[in-house]
Amino acid sequence: MGSWGILGWGLLLLRGVCGAAGEPHSLRYFHTAMTDPGSGMPWFVDVGYVDGEIFVHYNSTARKVVPRTEWMKAPGAVDPEYWERSTRIAQSNERVYRVSLGTLQERFNHSGGSHTVQRKIGCDILEDGTTRGYHQVAYDGRDFIAFDKDTKTFTATVPEAVLTKRRWEDDGSVAERFKHYLEETCVEWLRTYMERGKAELERREPPEVRVWGKKADGILTLSCRAHGFYPRPIDVSWMKDGVAQNQDTQSGGIAPNSDGTYHTLVTIDARPEDWDKYQCRVEHASLQQPGFYSWEPSQPNLVPIVVGVIVAIVAIAIVGGVGFIIYRSHAGKKGKGYNIAPAQDGGSNSSGTGSDRPVI
Ligand SMILES: *[C@@H]1O[C@H](CO)[C@@H](O)[C@H](O)[C@H]1NC(C)=O
Numbered sequence: 531m532g533s534w535g536i537l538g539w540g541l542l543l544l545r546g547v548c549g550a551a552g553e554p555h556s557l558r559y560f561h562t563a564m565t566d567p568g569s570g571m572p573w574f575v576d577v578g579y580v581d582g583e584i585f586v587h588y589n590s591t592a593r594k595v596v597p598r599t600e601w602m603k604a605p606g607a608v609d610p611e612y613w614e615r616s617t618r619i620a621q622s623n624e625r626v627y628r629v630s631l632g633t634l635q636e637r638f639n640h641s642g643g644s645h646t647v648q649r650k651i652g653c654d655i656l657e658d659g660t661t662r663g664y665h666q667v668a669y670d671g672r673d674f675i676a677f678d679k680d681t682k683t684f685t686a687t688v689p690e691a692v693l694t695k696r697r698w699e700d701d702g703s704v705a706e707r708f709k710h711y712l713e714e715t716c717v718e719w720l721r722t723y724m725e726r727g728k729a730e731l732e733r734r735e736p737p738e739v740r741v742w743g744k745k746a747d748g749i750l751t752l753s754c755r756a757h758g759f760y761p762r763p764i765d766v767s768w769m770k771d772g773v774a775q776n777q778d779t780q781s782g783g784i785a786p787n788s789d790g791t792y793h794t795l796v797t798i799d800a801r802p803e804d805w806d807k808y809q810c811r812v813e814h815a816s817l818q819q820p821g822f823y824s825w826e827p828s829q830p831n832l833v834p835i836v837v838g839v840i841v842a843i844v845a846i847a848i849v850g851g852v853g854f855i856i857y858r859s860h861a862g863k864k865g866k867g868y869n870i871a872p873a874q875d876g877g878s879n880s881s882g883t884g885s886d887r888p889v890i
């Protein structure tokens with residue numbers, strides 16, 4: 531628990547993909563209510579994801595549930611009342627969050643400022659056909675209360691949540707409804723969406739991965755860029771001597787391309803002399819097994835030197851116009867210079883295979 535970013539969800543989904551007979555699928559709803567959303571931004575947003583892809587969206591400005599994928603827009607994808615019904619539920623949620631935000635601020639003695647309530651609700655169908663369900667609430671980015679559908683109990687993660695836990699457990703119908711939603715309704719809808727969106731959701735585009743290094747102020751920044759992949763969930767990490775370095779990596783997140791695929795960039799700072807100990811590991815639904823990529827500092831370009839030698843030889847042959855002996859002696863000297871060149875640059879060359887650092 532604890533990862534309330536969208537990326538964290540994607541990774542959660544991916545775990546266990548490899549070596550599986552079937553692929554796991556997930557349906558998630560992510561609600562966010564904010565006291566201070568920023569000017570012009572909706573204070574309440576409700577987003578639905580199938581397999582990590584946004585497929586429906588609602589916000590407190592438009593107050594309407596709208597499709598976000600082509601397959602959800604297709605005529606007959608869902609029953610005619612679907613949009614109206616979903617909109618009614620979302621509007622009612624919006625009212626609940628208005629109240630919850632107030633309650634939580636009171637409980638935490640927060641009289642003002644910027645506060646956020648988030649809720650993730652969802653279910654997974656795993657490779658072996660079993661299902662899993664979640665219902666978790668966070669306040670200001672930290673876990674607040676979570677539902678355990680098997681025991682039909684709630685876990686209060688902070689003291690301020692104990693009152694909520696008691697209330698929800700005293701009213702037995704709350705747990706009953708949550709359990710039914712997670713085990714039945716959610717799973718049924720996930721199967722429906724999987725069927726409707728089959729063509730789009732089963733699209734697989736493997737990432738193109740590029741690794742490069744750049745040295746500045748005695749620090750080597752290694753970058754690993756995965757480009758053009760689909761679906762969105764991906765796990766890109768830096769390994770040093772085979773050990774994941776999750777603490778030290780930085781990522782700007784996963785961003786969409788105009789063709790519906792995604793890209794991401796993950797960097798790590800290293801000691802320049804350790805450059806060859808690092809590997810970028812990429813795990814994605816399109817790959818049979820995780821891919822490993824290392825930085826190959828570009829070799830000093832030999833072509834100009836070789837050309838130089840040939841030109842010199844030809845020049846000598848023509849200009850000198852003399853014998854075989856002079857020609858050989860010059861070629862020999864040039865040959866030495868050519869051998870020295872690679873040693874000067876060696877492995878610490880930090881210009882890399884690409885000096886640009888794409889901004890995300
Ligand atoms: C709110 O929803 C509408 C569509 O319902 C969308 O056009 C708009 O971009 C959304 N606003 C934000 C900030 O996402």
Ligand SMILES: *[C@@H]1O[C@H](CO)[C@@H](O)[C@H](O)[C@H]1NC(C)=O
Pocket residue numbers: 637638639
């Ligand atoms: C909030 O304030 C009340 C009364 O001032 C106090 O009893 C309570 O412990 C405070 N709660 C927190 C979380 O600080």
